[in-house]
Amino acid sequence: MNDSFLLDGEEIPFTPGQTVMQAAASAGKYIPHLCWHPDFAAHGSCKLCTVKIGGRFATACTVRASAGQEVENRTEELDAKRRTLLQLLFVEGNHFCPSCEKSGDCALQATAYEMGMLTPHFDHFYPDRPVDASHPDVLLEFNRCIMCELCVRASREVDGKDVFALAGRGTKSHLIVNSETGRLADTDFASTDRAAEVCPVGVILKKRVGFAVPIGARTYDLNPISAVGTKREPQAAPLANDAHEKEAG
Amino acid sequence: MATPELERILARHRRDPLQLLQILIEAQAHAGWLPPATLSAIAEALGVPRARVESTASFYSFLHTRPAGEFRILFSDNITDRMLGNQALMKALCDKLWLEPGKVSEDGLVSVDTTSCTGMCDQGPAVLANGRTITRVTPERIDEIAHLIRRRVPVGDWPPERFHVEDNIRRRDVLLDHGLAPGAALAAALDRGATSILGEIERSALRGCGGAGFGSDIKWRSCRDAWGDAHYVICNADEGEPGTFKDRVLLASYFDMVVDGMCIAGMAIGANKGFIYLRGEYRYLLDRLETRLAQRREQGLLGRNILGRGFSFDIEIHLGAGAYICGEESALIESLEGKPGKPRIRPPFPVTNGYRGQPTTVNNVETLALAALIAVHGGEWFRAIGTPASTGTKLLSVSGDVERPGIYEFPFGVTVAEVLEAAGARDTQAVTSAGAAGHCLAADDFGRRIAFEDVATGGSIMVFDHSRDMFEVARNFLHFFAHESCGFCTPCRVGTAVNARLIDKLAADRGSPYDLDEMAKMHRLMQGASHCGLGNTATIALHDMLAKFRPAFERRLHSPEYEPAFDLDAALTQARRMTGRDDAGAHLGDNREALAEERSRPHGGTAAATVAPSPVTPAPTKDLQP
Numbered sequence: 001m002n003d004s005f006l007l008d009g010e011e012i013p014f015t016p017g018q019t020v021m022q023a024a025a026s027a028g029k030y031i032p033h034l035c036w037h038p039d040f041a042a043h044g045s046c047k048l049c050t051v052k053i054g055g056r057f058a059t060a061c062t063v064r065a066s067a068g069q070e071v072e073n074r075t076e077e078l079d080a081k082r083r084t085l086l087q088l089l090f091v092e093g094n095h096f097c098p099s100c101e102k103s104g105d106c107a108l109q110a111t112a113y114e115m116g117m118l119t120p121h122f123d124h125f126y127p128d129r130p131v132d133a134s135h136p137d138v139l140l141e142f143n144r145c146i147m148c149e150l151c152v153r154a155s156r157e158v159d160g161k162d163v164f165a166l167a168g169r170g171t172k173s174h175l176i177v178n179s180e181t182g183r184l185a186d187t188d189f190a191s192t193d194r195a196a197e198v199c200p201v202g203v204i205l206k207k208r209v210g211f212a213v214p215i216g217a218r219t220y221d222l223n224p225i226s227a228v229g230t231k232r233e234p235q236a237a238p239l240a241n242d243a244h245e246k247e248a249g
Numbered sequence: 250m251a252t253p254e255l256e257r258i259l260a261r262h263r264r265d266p267l268q269l270l271q272i273l274i275e276a277q278a279h280a281g282w283l284p285p286a287t288l289s290a291i292a293e294a295l296g297v298p299r300a301r302v303e304s305t306a307s308f309y310s311f312l313h314t315r316p317a318g319e320f321r322i323l324f325s326d327n328i329t330d331r332m333l334g335n336q337a338l339m340k341a342l343c344d345k346l347w348l349e350p351g352k353v354s355e356d357g358l359v360s361v362d363t364t365s366c367t368g369m370c371d372q373g374p375a376v377l378a379n380g381r382t383i384t385r386v387t388p389e390r391i392d393e394i395a396h397l398i399r400r401r402v403p404v405g406d407w408p409p410e411r412f413h414v415e416d417n418i419r420r421r422d423v424l425l426d427h428g429l430a431p432g433a434a435l436a437a438a439l440d441r442g443a444t445s446i447l448g449e450i451e452r453s454a455l456r457g458c459g460g461a462g463f464g465s466d467i468k469w470r471s472c473r474d475a476w477g478d479a480h481y482v483i484c485n486a487d488e489g490e491p492g493t494f495k496d497r498v499l500l501a502s503y504f505d506m507v508v509d510g511m512c513i514a515g516m517a518i519g520a521n522k523g524f525i526y527l528r529g530e531y532r533y534l535l536d537r538l539e540t541r542l543a544q545r546r547e548q549g550l551l552g553r554n555i556l557g558r559g560f561s562f563d564i565e566i567h568l569g570a571g572a573y574i575c576g577e578e579s580a581l582i583e584s585l586e587g588k589p590g591k592p593r594i595r596p597p598f599p600v601t602n603g604y605r606g607q608p609t610t611v612n613n614v615e616t617l618a619l620a621a622l623i624a625v626h627g628g629e630w631f632r633a634i635g636t637p638a639s640t641g642t643k644l645l646s647v648s649g650d651v652e653r654p655g656i657y658e659f660p661f662g663v664t665v666a667e668v669l670e671a672a673g674a675r676d677t678q679a680v681t682s683a684g685a686a687g688h689c690l691a692a693d694d695f696g697r698r699i700a701f702e703d704v705a706t707g708g709s710i711m712v713f714d715h716s717r718d719m720f721e722v723a724r725n726f727l728h729f730f731a732h733e734s735c736g737f738c739t740p741c742r743v744g745t746a747v748n749a750r751l752i753d754k755l756a757a758d759r760g761s762p763y764d765l766d767e768m769a770k771m772h773r774l775m776q777g778a779s780h781c782g783l784g785n786t787a788t789i790a791l792h793d794m795l796a797k798f799r800p801a802f803e804r805r806l807h808s809p810e811y812e813p814a815f816d817l818d819a820a821l822t823q824a825r826r827m828t829g830r831d832d833a834g835a836h837l838g839d840n841r842e843a844l845a846e847e848r849s850r851p852h853g854g855t856a857a858a859t860v861a862p863s864p865v866t867p868a869p870t871k872d873l874q875p
Contacts, residue, residue: 044594045738047778057777062594084774088743122747123814147736162298166736167307169572169589171746173736176307178300180289 005069007031014065021049021060024073030226031073032082032111034089034200035148036061040157043149046089048082048111083115090120092171093127094143095201101210102202104218108146110225129174134185137207144202145175151204155195163189175203251290254279259294266295267605269587273306274529274568281321281379282313301588308589308735310364310571311380311529318353318360320398325375327366327491328725329648329711335374338391339363345395359398365573365729366491367530370648370711371417371655379404380532383411412533416498417655420671422642423634424506424615424622425658431505432550434621438513439558441624446517447473450620452628454640458615459485459576460683460707461782462639465620468610472600473518475608480520482511482562483604483611487528487581489573490684491729492709495644496614498656500527500534503618504541508564510617512555513624515562518610523564526581529571538566573733577781578611580735591737592781615644615708635661639700647672649712659699666695668710676714679798684709685726686786689719689793719798720805723791724752730787741784744775748788754814755805761812765795765802 004013007024014023024031025038035046042061049060052072060071072078089095089108097103129142147166152175155163163184167176179186189195196204215221219228251259258275262268272291277283283306292299306312313321324330324339343350343361353360369375372384378394381404390411397407418425438446451466472480484507488496499507511523527535542564545551553561567585569575575584579593582604603609612620619641623631632640639661645668648654652673659668669677680690682699683706690697690704697704713722731749736742748771751764772788779785795802818837825835 042594044780047739047780050778081774081778084770085739085778088739088747092743092746123750125746146739147742162300165298165300165304166589167300167304168736169308169310170731170734170736170742173742176300176303178298180285180299 003065003067005065005067005071007071008073008075012065018065019061020051020053020058020063020065020069020071023065024060025229028229029073030229031060032079032114032225033061034107034111034146035150037150037153037198040150040153043153046146046148047085050078050081050085052078079115082111083117084121086112086115086117087119087121089146090117091122091124093125093145094129100144100202101205102144104215104221105213106202106220107200107225108144110220110228113220114225125171127171132177132182132184134183135189135191136185137191138184138189138196139205139207140175140177140184141203141205142175146201147173147175148200150198150200151175151195154198155189155193158194161188161193161195163187163193163195251294255287255290255294259291264294264296266297267586269295269297269302269305270309270570270584271567271587273302273312274570277312281319282316285314288314305587305589308572309529309569312570316353316357318358319401320359320404321377321379322359322361322394322398323364323367323377324362325365325367325369325373325377326363326725327370327373327729328722329370329492330366330374331721331725332649332713332717333374335363335386338374338386338388341388342391342395345391346398358401364530364571365489365733368488368494368497368528369414370492370494370646372415373648377530378407380529381412382414382530382533384414414497414501414533416502417653418498418502418658419647419653419655420657420659422658422660424618424642424644425503425656427503427506427622429506429621429625431545432509432548432556434506434509434624435512435550436556438509438516438621438624439556439560443473443517443519446513446624449623449628450517453623453631454628454638455616455619455623455631456639456701457613458619458643458707459613460490460687460705462701462705465612465616468600468612469514469517471598472608472610475601477601477607479522479605479607480515480518481604481607481609482514482518482520482523483578483581483585483609484511484523484525484614484617485576485578485581485611486531486614487526487569487576488531488614489528489576489733490686490707490709491726492648492681492684492711493646493707494648495646495656495708497531497534499614499618499644500531500538504538505545506618506621507614508542508545508551509624510612510619510621511564512551512560512562513620514610514612514617516560518608520610521561521563523562524585524604525564525566526569526575526585527566528569528575532568535566535568542566572735573729574735574781574783577783580781581611582609589735591735592783613707636698636700636702638702643699643706643708645699645706645708645710647710647712650674650677650714650717651712661700662698664696664698665690665704668699669695669712672712674712674714676716677712678715678717679713679719679722679794681709681711681713681722681790682706684711685729685790686783687789689722689790689797691797719794719801720752720755723794723802724756726790727752730783734783734787738778738780738784740775740778741780741787744771744779744784745787747771748791750814754812755802758805758807759812759814759816760806761808761810762806763811765806769795 004011012027031049033049035043044059044062051060132140152164155161163178168174177184177187262272288302292302324335351362367375369384374386376383455465456462552563572590574580575590577592580590584590599609635641642658642660645657682688682704727749731745734741734745772792775784
């Protein structure tokens with residue numbers, strides 16, 4: 001038998017052991033998030049899913065659902081905090097949507113639209129994060145990393161490779177790959193890895209297919225992220241060879 | 250391939266990946282840094298991904314993945330060190346060695362930089378020379394240090410009296426005057442038995458001395474009741490809160506009480522193994538502590554079959570490597586397991602899922618020493634001291650503008666004014682009651698009491714007289730948190746950096762009331778949205794100072810209107826340098842006229858400062874530059 005809790009006054013059923021996020025996602029309800037993904041253990045770092053339960057802040061992706069809980073989600077207070085968190089992420093990295101090939105498929109951009117974020121507000125940090133184009137099939141554009149560790153988790157848990165890790169501390173935190181040279185080409189990474197698909201922003205990019213789907217026809221161009229929900233993972237981009245064939249045909 | 254030296258280190262640590270941090274610390278001792286090939290060799294030997302080794306190596310301030318110099322000089326940069334003139338001393342050393350802070354000399358000989366509070370606030374300004382503590386640094390000492398470095402005298406051969414650290418105990422009460430022989434408390438506990446000890450701890454109402462004040466009996470009981478293959482006791486000796494140094498004194502001069510307390514905790518929760526997580530800044534204590542543990546094993550006070558009573562418990566000391574966050578108990582456990590010290594998601598809590606996922610109790614050094622005292626005298630005796638909600642005594646580390654900085658043991662309930670009086674404070678403007686992470690008190694608050702129900706503290710009491718600029722205190726704290734945020738969660742990682750930038754903007758004469766509101770906004774976001782205590786407490790002192798010492802901030806406001814941080818004229822600095830021009834035509838807009846005037850100011854305005862940068866750039870901003 002299912003128990004239930006209230007999400008913004010709406011009854012949400014849950015099975016014991018589910019988190020608030022899992023129960024909400026199962027019920028098709030959107031709680032903003034970036035580092036959470038239904039296929040992986042909760043990380044709890046982006047804090048976008050911060051909700052209020054009984055007057056206290058908690059991350060929906062880590063807190064267990066319990067019967068009769070009253071969860072505030074899309075209130076102005078919480079969405080304002082989320083806007084600020086998004087702005088912090090935007091100024092921490094180098095996120096220039098108009099020139100980004102992930103535009104329209106990017107969860108950061110889509111969540112910012114959803115929250116009504118109009119400007120980055122804070123002064124940009126302009127970090128210096130060189131790209132890694134060493135791998136034949138995949139480009140790493142570290143400028144857009146939001147430290148969600150989804151690629152770290154996917155490579156470790158699904159691919160069994162540990163290709164990625166976060167290094168450094170504080171604002172010096174940065175994504176590294178598993179090789180002495182620091183180059184992706186010198187790891188056992190493959191473009192067929194789950195880790196190649198899971199980046200919510202534009203760090204891990206398959207080469208030669210960046211604009212296979214034109215801007216304007218992409219996931220979040222068509223529907224807001226709150227409607228796309230957890231099925232948001234962009235359609236697996238065709239492999240490089242397929243793309244060439246398509247173009248040729 | 251591992252070198253023979255690295256092989257020895259790996260063998261000593263049983264090639265156990267959980268020992269990774271200890272292995273890295275020892276491997277670095279050899280070359281002064283960790284070259285990429287060393288990280289690869291360690292990864293291969295431990296059978297873990299290289300990226301994981303690099304992840305740990307790059308997290309800790311005292312580990313270097315780039316050459317850091319044969320001599321590595323770190324100036325403790327707590328506000329108390331600043332008040333004692335550490336910045337001028339650092340500049341003097343840099344000038345003598347022809348260095349810029351944070352950079353290695355071209356011959357690879359030396360680097361000079363700052364580090365977070367090293368716990369020597371009662372005898373500052375302090376320096377770490379290749380990890381070894383030097384206190385009471387003076388201009389004469391700086392000359393000597395520069396001389397020793399230029400002559401390449403190894404730090405181990407420097408005059409031994411330079412490394413003397415004082416206890417400075419100013420007031421003793423029941424703990425510091427315990428009068429017990431080593432092992433006496435442990436013997437008393439063994440007489441009582443585990444159940445009775447838990448009962449006495451409950452009756453004593455002992456609360457954690459790290460600052461949070463969690464009931465020790467509840468922690469121990471939940472840990473004991475938790476199912477696991479093994480239980481662990483961890484002594485949290487990662488005393489990183491700026492302004493606190495009481496644990497250093499307990500370890501240096503009351504170590505047997507601490508070890509007795511750990512054994513008693515082990516007996517109470519059913520553990521046979523304990524760890525002391527010793528902050529890297531206290532590395533100089535390690536050999537002494539190891540020696541004492543070995544003696545206790547010989548005396549039957551540690552190890553197998555303690556005092557012939559059938560109870561076995563042993564202790565291993567792990568070193569930290571410069572990371573304030575590791576004082577947070579779940580981050581400490583991560584670090585103990587050889588990983589970057591990032592706090593875990595809680596629940597589950599360490600009492601059920603701690604070290605190696607097993608039930609673990611993490612207690613402050615002082616809490617463990619007090620537990621030993623309670624084992625001897627009983628809970629009722631302890632409860633009679635202090636206040637009903639805060640029983641017993643508290644060790645206070647008092648520093649700053651006082652005549653007698655040092656350790657004061659007072660019963661809980663003592664007023665702030667009484668502490669100030671005892672320490673010889675005069676003309677006091679402000680007191681930070683719990684380091685950088687706690688409340689800041691003004692004169693109106695000095696009648697309040699040190700107790701969990703009033704002024705809660707882990708023991709760091711820093712005193713500021715009226716000659717001090719509270720803006721500089723706030724600025725020092727904000728840079729401290731930006732440097733020490735682990736980087737895991739968005740609000741703390743970026744929020745601490747934004748605050749540091751905002752206060753630097755004010756310091757650079759570009760501030761407006763808008764910037765003060767922005768800092769208040771960061772306070773509201775970080776409180777509640779942060780992952781752990783660091784982010785949740787990082788703006789408490791700032792918030793108090795903005796309210797209680799507003800004029801110190803308002804003095805810094807350049808204009809009542811919004812001022813952008815971006816300085817168009819300063820952005821042309823590089824172009825001016827490249828063209829060798831610095832005439833009026835090479836400057837923009839208002840700055841043309843302002844230039845002459847600004848240059849005549851004592852510290853120079855922004856434009857002048859960027860045109861002619863001083864050879865030593867201010868160190869605190871270094872980590873925030875992209």
